[in-house]
Amino acid sequence: MPRPIWSGAVSFGLVNVPVKLTTAQSPKDVRFNQLDGQDGTRIATKRVRPDTGEEVPYERLVKGYELSPNRYVVIEPSELDSLDPVASRTIDIEEFVSLDEIDPLYFEKGYYLLPDKGAEKAYALLAKAMEETGRVAIARFVMRTKQYLAAIRAKDGALVLSTMLYADEVTTAGQLDLPDLEKVAPTDREVKMAEQLIESLSSDFDPARYKDEHREKVLALIEAKAEGQEIVTSATAEEPTRVVDLMAALEASLAAAKQSRSESKSA
Numbered sequence: 001m002p003r004p005i006w007s008g009a010v011s012f013g014l015v016n017v018p019v020k021l022t023t024a025q026s027p028k029d030v031r032f033n034q035l036d037g038q039d040g041t042r043i044a045t046k047r048v049r050p051d052t053g054e055e056v057p058y059e060r061l062v063k064g065y066e067l068s069p070n071r072y073v074v075i076e077p078s079e080l081d082s083l084d085p086v087a088s089r090t091i092d093i094e095e096f097v098s099l100d101e102i103d104p105l106y107f108e109k110g111y112y113l114l115p116d117k118g119a120e121k122a123y124a125l126l127a128k129a130m131e132e133t134g135r136v137a138i139a140r141f142v143m144r145t146k147q148y149l150a151a152i153r154a155k156d157g158a159l160v161l162s163t164m165l166y167a168d169e170v171t172t173a174g175q176l177d178l179p180d181l182e183k184v185a186p187t188d189r190e191v192k193m194a195e196q197l198i199e200s201l202s203s204d205f206d207p208a209r210y211k212d213e214h215r216e217k218v219l220a221l222i223e224a225k226a227e228g229q230e231i232v233t234s235a236t237a238e239e240p241t242r243v244v245d246l247m248a249a250l251e252a253s254l255a256a257a258k259q260s261r262s263e264s265k266s267a
Contacts, residue, residue, distance in 0.1 A: 002026075006143050007116065008089035010126065010152070010159070017123050018116035019091070021143075024160060025110050030218045085147040091161075093152070096135040102151060105171075106164045113152065113159040123159070130154040186246075193250040200257040 004020035011017075034043040047056045063080070064072035091113075115123035130137065131154040139150050139161075149164045186194075225231060 002112075004114070008091060008141070009116075010091045010093065010113065010137075010139070012093035012126075012137065015122065015126075016090075017126055018119040019113040019123065019159070020116055021161065022112050022114060023110075024112045028212065028215060030215055030222070084145045085142045087145075088142045091139050091141040091150070091152070093137045093139045095138050096130075096133070097138060098134065099136045099153060102136065103170075107151070108163040108165055111161045111163075113161050124157070127154040127157055127159050130159075131157075190247060190250065193247065193254060197250060197254045197257060200254060200261065 002022040004022050006021035007019070008021075009016040009018045035041060036043060047058075047061065048054060049056060063075045063077070065075060066072050113123075130152075137152040139152055141148055141150060149166060151162045151164055153160050153162075221231065
């Protein structure tokens with residue numbers, strides 16, 4: 001079980017629910033070190049001046065914000081410290097909203113809120129009330145000198161907190177160069193075929209069905225090379241072909257999907 005990384009209380013109205021914050025996600029990746037290809041020695045990263053090649057000691061490093069090319073403003077640590085939000089042990093709920101009003105683009109990282117000792121009943125009450133109303137709490141809290149915007153929702157009796165991006169950190173569709181739908185509007189028949197294809201590929205979401213196949217292949221490669229096996233590289237992946245006849249592609253895709261479904265049922 002993950003260890004708590006923060007403790008405090010969820011506050012709404014005059015109610016405080018003591019909680020502990022634990023991570024809900026553990027992304028897995030294969031990390032490599034840089035080595036000297038001649039003898040396998042690990043390479044150290046050094047901070048050097050580009051003009052002289054001189055290594056700069058850590059105590060001489062300062063923070064600089066680039067205003068324009070090669071023009072910086074230096075900020076002292078004490079100046080940044082003075083701007084830190086006031087330390088708090090409270091997750092302050094500001095309002096409740098419907099989950100479907102929040103675009104998933106705003107969600108950042110997920111955590112579980114666990115009840116602290118003696119707070120089990122208040123915790124269960126908040127989780128039950130939120131689940132019954134279908135509401136999500138929008139809150140702010142401070143962790144490690146940084147203030148976070150967060151969404152709290154009830155899931156299977158637990159409170160799940162997701163840190164969120166602010167509005168100016170999310171790119172909206174209106175900022176993109178999207179096609180003019182009036183000029184490229186699909187026909188009713190094409191829309192109907194696309195809807196049928198979507199329906200034929202629809203099922204209940206089961207995250208266990210999906211594996212990080214690339215990571216598994218990388219780990220298998222590492223294990224094989226560590227055992228001294230000879231590795232044979234595979235052919236380069238083919239480039240996807242452009243769809244010339246959209247209707248024909250939809251019909252072929254729908255037929256293939258139906259055949260796949262039929263084979264799955266008979267298996």
